[in-house]
Amino acid sequence: MSLLTLTWISTIVLSIFFICMSLAFRKKASTSFTNFAIAGGTLPFILLLFTDIATIMGVGNFVGHSSKGYEIGLANIPFVIGEQGAKIIFALVFAGFAAKFAYKTLAELMNDLLLRDKIARALVGLLTASIMIAWVGGQAKGMGALFSVFTGTDPTLMIVVFSGVFILYTMIGGMYSVVWTDLIQGSLLIAIAIWIYVKIFAKVNFSYSELKTRLADVGAGHLAEMTLSFGEVFTLFLTGTLGVLAAQVYWQRCFAAKKPKDASRAMFYSGIAAIILTCLATISGLVVKVTNPNLDPGQAISWLILEEMTQFVALGFFILIYLAAISSASSLLHSASVVITNDLIIPNTKARTDDFYIKFTRWCILLVGIVAVGAAVWSESIIDLFSLAYTMAGGGVIPVLIIGLLWKRKKQEAFNMGTQNSGVSVWGGRIGLVSGAAASLAFGILWGVLISSILTIILSLLIPTNRKPDLNEESITQP
Structure with a gap:
């Protein structure tokens, strides 16, 4: 049986299997919006661990980073360490804290504990949703490009097809x-990824010195050197780190955890796995470079698998990427849609039933999927798409979040649901969010973080919010 036939069969069988699995949970998910959004806050460690791994290890982590390895070599590592290492920072600093609360989104947490402002809540929602939309677009783009290489099908058509599967x-x-x-998906993904990388690194006899020698032989020895300046390294690291810390999908899994400790442990171990696997993806791009130095970087790893590996390995690689895409995309579509319902619709409309919110969120999944398809077709590369969203959201949301958590009005009191305890004012939050996102896109994330931090503090001091003693949202006077 040909690889073309096997690829189509695998795609159809896997798609039907996972859609049938989701049908089995439809009734339970439909009992309440909380169940649909965060599984009622009941998830144990083992489910959190594998959903974190499956969500983190999307197409970009395999195809996108291998392409960057082929193109810029070890210069991609700082971004990898920032992006993936941020999961460990998140686990150590934020995961246990977030899991103490029953919020559905990061924007809801910031609104309740820090800002108490519908406009700021909507801004946080839009910025954090942008990361999810970019990631979904990246999964579709990666699958479309891979399927095109494997079968010769038009990649734009397959972006639409795979997005349809993700959405349904x-x-x-x-x-x-x-x-x-x-x-x-997470269990299979790890097992297949290890097997694939063993096959790839066997091409250079598992020797980094041999890899460097062969890179020099093809005139690409510079790819094995860290040629970036400290400023460039730090910017890449910070972009990845702040972008991930602003990612709603990770906060949402913490809110879904049964115990705070489970949330921290799951994110910590998944972060370690992500760093290892993504660094291996970058280095695998170098292996492709020494094998064929004249490829389109976006198709480098696919070429190696198809031209230099057996049909069985090629099919395994396709299944790996498909699992990575569908698991990551489903999580991201779900998170972005919950943000839209929870932070843009619920605070600004009259109260409705849970059934209404669930139906609305399902339609939002369709809408987000369509926008993600547009982003996938428009973007030149998966990693560029991620980096753009990281820069905008990380530069706007994270400075306001961290300042808000550190700047307590009552220093000795812990944060509790329903109680605002931050010195950041309404206008400080609004301007900090907008200025950080805009400045990060215009001048770079370092300037965005600096400008956001300064304006958040200054405006909070100059235009404080008049807060009444009982601190309920209805009792807060907006400026």
């Missing part, structure tokens, strides 16, 4: 279907 699968079962299928 996510609309049906909500968080329950996402995490239970991630248990299967």
